[in-house]
Each structure stands twice: as structure tokens, then as C-alpha cells.
Amino acid sequence: MTEEIWGQTRDALQGTIGRNNYLTWIEPLRFVSLQDGVAAFDVATKFMGDWVQRNFGDEIMRQMNKLGGEVDRLSFSVCREAAKDIAVKPYSPAVQATAQKTQHKKMHKPDEILPGAPLDKRFTFDRFVVGKPNELAHAAARRVAEGGPVSFNPLFLYGGVGLGKTHLMHAIAWELQERSPELRVVYLSAEQFMYRFIQALRDRQMMDFKELFRSVDVLMVDDVQFIAGKDSTQDEFFHTFNALVDQNKQIIISADRAPGEIDGLEERIRSRLQWGLVVDLHPTDYELRLGILQQKVEQYQSQQPDLDISQGVLEFLAQRISNNVRVLEGALTRLFAFASLVGRKITLDMAQESLADILRASDRKVTMDEIMRKTCDYYSVRMSDLMSPKRSRNIARPRQMAMYLAKQLTSRSYPEIGRRFGGRDHTTVIHAVRKIEELKSQDSQISEDAELLRRMLEA
Numbered sequence: 001m002t003e004e005i006w007g008q009t010r011d012a013l014q015g016t017i018g019r020n021n022y023l024t025w026i027e028p029l030r031f032v033s034l035q036d037g038v039a040a041f042d043v044a045t046k047f048m049g050d051w052v053q054r055n056f057g058d059e060i061m062r063q064m065n066k067l068g069g070e071v072d073r074l075s076f077s078v079c080r081e082a083a084k085d086i087a088v089k090p091y092s093p094a095v096q097a098t099a100q101k102t103q104h105k106k107m108h109k110p111d112e113i114l115p116g117a118p119l120d121k122r123f124t125f126d127r128f129v130v131g132k133p134n135e136l137a138h139a140a141a142r143r144v145a146e147g148g149p150v151s152f153n154p155l156f157l158y159g160g161v162g163l164g165k166t167h168l169m170h171a172i173a174w175e176l177q178e179r180s181p182e183l184r185v186v187y188l189s190a191e192q193f194m195y196r197f198i199q200a201l202r203d204r205q206m207m208d209f210k211e212l213f214r215s216v217d218v219l220m221v222d223d224v225q226f227i228a229g230k231d232s233t234q235d236e237f238f239h240t241f242n243a244l245v246d247q248n249k250q251i252i253i254s255a256d257r258a259p260g261e262i263d264g265l266e267e268r269i270r271s272r273l274q275w276g277l278v279v280d281l282h283p284t285d286y287e288l289r290l291g292i293l294q295q296k297v298e299q300y301q302s303q304q305p306d307l308d309i310s311q312g313v314l315e316f317l318a319q320r321i322s323n324n325v326r327v328l329e330g331a332l333t334r335l336f337a338f339a340s341l342v343g344r345k346i347t348l349d350m351a352q353e354s355l356a357d358i359l360r361a362s363d364r365k366v367t368m369d370e371i372m373r374k375t376c377d378y379y380s381v382r383m384s385d386l387m388s389p390k391r392s393r394n395i396a397r398p399r400q401m402a403m404y405l406a407k408q409l410t411s412r413s414y415p416e417i418g419r420r421f422g423g424r425d426h427t428t429v430i431h432a433v434r435k436i437e438e439l440k441s442q443d444s445q446i447s448e449d450a451e452l453l454r455r456m457l458e459a
């Protein structure tokens with residue numbers, strides 16, 4: 001019976017935390033028992049247990065409770081016998097309350113239920129890394145979060161998947177909640193809006209529905225493209241929207257594209273959405289990705305000080321993994337999981353091995369040939385020189401640089417790279433990569449060369 005609850009919880013988790021997280025963290029858990037509100041699991045290492053608790057504990061409990069599990073805490077032990085000793089600290093009552101409430105989030109007034117969805121604790125302004133691609137969206141979100149007089153209404157945020165729209169909306173909600181606890185702030189997805197609307201229709205509670213939504217101070221609707229083509233939901237959304245704008249209440253909307261590009265959206269809604277401030281989140285660039293990775297590493301390290309990852313590996317990830325920040329985070333999480341399971345330091349090789357599927361999916365397809373040609377142009381040497389046995393500095397350095405770039409920008413192995421450079425041994429390539437990495441931190445000319453070449457190759 002309890003086994004069954006866990007089985008179904010696992011299925012549900014695949015959908016809510018993503019397949020990568022599921023495979024890395026949930027799959028290896030061994031369910032032991034569910035007794036007196038404690039769900040007990042066996043784990044391979046203490047690190048894994050801590051990690052699962054910290055990152056997915058709430059969600060696991062939420063799912064188990066949804067299935068009638070009556071769980072109020074989780075316990076992880078490294079082996080079954082030790083289960084009694086390594087019981088994990090119980091959740092704080094506040095967290096417990098959120099975990100058990102699956103639909104409603106009481107954000108402000110505990111005496112009423114607002115129609116919003118729960119907010120992710122991690123999605124705060126503190127944890128949002130600002131770079132060129134998102135600085136405008138961030139600045140607009142900050143302004144709205146100050147809660148002053150409404151200056152643009154709605155704020156419309158749009159951008160591709162995984163670029164931080166939901167993160168920014170939650171950050172606004174957290175900040176407003178902190179600054180002005182009396183405000184009624186409601187965040188929900190357009191999909192949830194639709195379900196609540198349908199439910200209200202079915203239960204003949206449209207008056208309540210209307211009243212509820214018209215009485216909020218700040219309304220945030222995420223992924224509004226979802227209601228395109230759903231006519232009666234759009235209609236209701238439009239009325240809610242107008243009623244709130246008339247009362248000068250702030251509205252924040254997100255979508256995966258600009259209002260004008262959402263097919264199936266009524267013209268009157270489209271134009272109303274454009275009244276306010278429309279800002280987009282651009283695809284991430286290398287610098288932003290690196291910044292985000294560095295921030296994540298610092299967060300991990302504050303919990304797990306012995307985790308060691310070199311700048312070179314971070315640069316590699318920022319380089320090779322595409323725009324979607326969620327994918328980037330997933331890669332880092334997986335890397336840390338591997339490192340902790342095998343107890344090894346994270347190297348470039350290990351990153352390439354353990355992330356092969358992700359890397360392949362976001363391969364930028366820079367070829368060895370391009371790397372060699374551009375490097376030759378850059379240093380004014382001949383291709384034949386790179387292949388030759390010549391070892392003078394003015395030839396050897398460009399060759400090492402090209403090998404380094406080949407390792408960073410392609411998925412070629414050391415031996416493969418060696419073969420392309422006049423049949424050199426893989427140890428020569430390893431040496432070259434190390435040499436450039438070392439020089440980059442000491443010699444600003446070398447680091448500039450590497451940076452410029454990388455940009456040229458990426459363009």
C-alpha cells in the first residue's frame with residue numbers, strides 16, 4: 001500500500017522536477033517505509049540524502065500527501081540499520097503548511113484563501129544573475145517590486161523557455177510580500193487561471209470567482225500564451241484584466257513571445273497587453289551563463305564545501321551548453337552528483353563524459369578545421385606549421401591554443417585532436433590544454449587571445 005504511494009509519487013515527480021533530476025536523484029532512492037508520518041529512504045551517500053531533502057523534500061512530501069500518504073517529514077539513511085540515527089530534521093511548520101496545501105497558497109491573510117499558486121523559495125532577486133540579455137527585464141521587475149505608484153500596466157515579460165520569466169515573477173511576489181505584507185499578491189499560471197475558471201463555471205460559483213480575482217492588489221499570470229484560442233477563458237481574463245486596470249492595480253504577465261506574435265489571441269486583448277511596458281528576455285550569452293554557473297557553484301559550495309570544480313570546466317559548460325538556463329542548471333547538478341558518487345574531482349574529461357547527451361543536444365558545431373584556420377589567421381602562421389614538428393614558441397603557442405580551443409569547443413577526445421595536429425600523441429594535447437589554462441590566469445594577452453578566438457568561432 002505505502003509502496004504503491006511511493007510508486008505513484010515517483011511517476012508524478014518525473015513530471016514535476018524534470019527527467020534529469022528524476023534520474024539523478026529520485027531513481028536511486030530506496031523506499032523503506034512510511035510510518036507515523038515519516039517516509040524513510042535508503043540512500044547511497046549522506047550527501048545524496050541531504051541533497052534530496054533540501055532540493056526536492058517539499059515536492060516529494062507534496063506528491064505523497066496528494067496521494068493520501070500523510071507524510072510530515074522525510075528521513076534518509078545511508079543504510080537501513082542506521083535509519084534511526086540519521087533521521088533528518090523535521091520541516092518547519094511553515095514549510096509543512098505549504099507542502100500540504102497543494103492548490104492554495106495563503107500569502108498574506110491567513111483567514112482567506114487566495115487563488116494563487118505557491119512560490120518557489122529559490123526564485124528571489126538575490127539569486128537572479130543580471131547580464132546584458134536580461135537587464136531590462138530585471139530593472140522593470142525591480143521597479144514593480146518596489147510597489148510604488150503603478151507606472152506601467154501591465155508589465156509584460158516575454159522570452160524563450162528557461163530564460164527566467166517565472167523566476168522574475170516569483171521574485172517580484174517575494175519582494176512585495178516582504179515590503180508590503182498587506183498587499184494581496186496573486187501569482188498563477190494562465191493554465192491554472194483557466195482551470196479555476198472552468199471549475200467556477202461547473203460549480204456555479206462565477207460570482208465568487210470574479211470577486212476573488214477582482215479583489216487582488218497585484219495579479220501575475222504566467223505563460224499567458226496558454227489561453228490563446230480558448231475563447232471563454234480569454235474573455236474572462238480580459239474582464240478581470242480590465243477591472244483591475246481600472247482600479248489601478250498592478251498586473252504582470254509573461255508569455256513565450258511578444259503579444260503581437262501570439263496566435264489565437266483576441267485583438268482587443270493583444271492591444272491591451274501592449275499598453276504597458278513590454279520587455280523581453282534575450283537568449284543568454286556566454287558571460288551570463290558563466291555568471292549563473294558561478295553563482296550556482298557558490299551556493300552548492302556553501303552547503304558542500306569540499307566540492308571542487310575548476311574555472312576551466314565552468315567556462316566549458318558556459319561555452320557548450322545553449323541558452324536555456326534550466327538545462328545549464330541540470331548539467332551542473334548532474335556533474336555534482338557524479339562527482340560525489342564516484343568521489344572524484346570534476347575535470348573537463350569527466351564533464352564531457354557525464355554530460356555527453358546534453359552536450360550533443362546543444363552542440364554548436366564548431367569544427368576542428370575552423371578552429372585551426374581561425375587560429376592560423378589570428379597568429380599569422382601557416383596551417384602546415386601547426387601540423388609540423390616545429391617547436392619554436394611562435395609556432396608552438398598557436399598550436400597549443402588551437403588544441404585548447406578544440407578541446408573546449410568540440411566534443412573531440414584528446415587522441416582525436418592529437419591526430420589532427422600532425423599525428424601527435426594525446427599526452428601532448430593534454431599538456432597543451434593545461435598549459436593554456438595555466439597561462440590564461442597569468443598572462444592577460446593569452447587570456448585575451450583565447451577570448452577573442454572563442455568569440456570569432458562562435459559568431
Ligand code: ADP
Nearest residue numbers: 127128129161162163164165166167292325326
Ligand atoms: P522561464 O519561466 O522563462 O521558462 P524560469 O524562470 O523557470 O524560466 O527559469 C529556469 C531556471 O533557470 C530556473 O531554475 C531559474 O532559477 C534559472 N534562471 C533563469 N535565469 C536566471 C538568472 N538570470 N539567474 C539565475 N538563475 C536563472
Ligand code: MG
Nearest residue numbers: 165166167222
Ligand atoms: Mg516559466
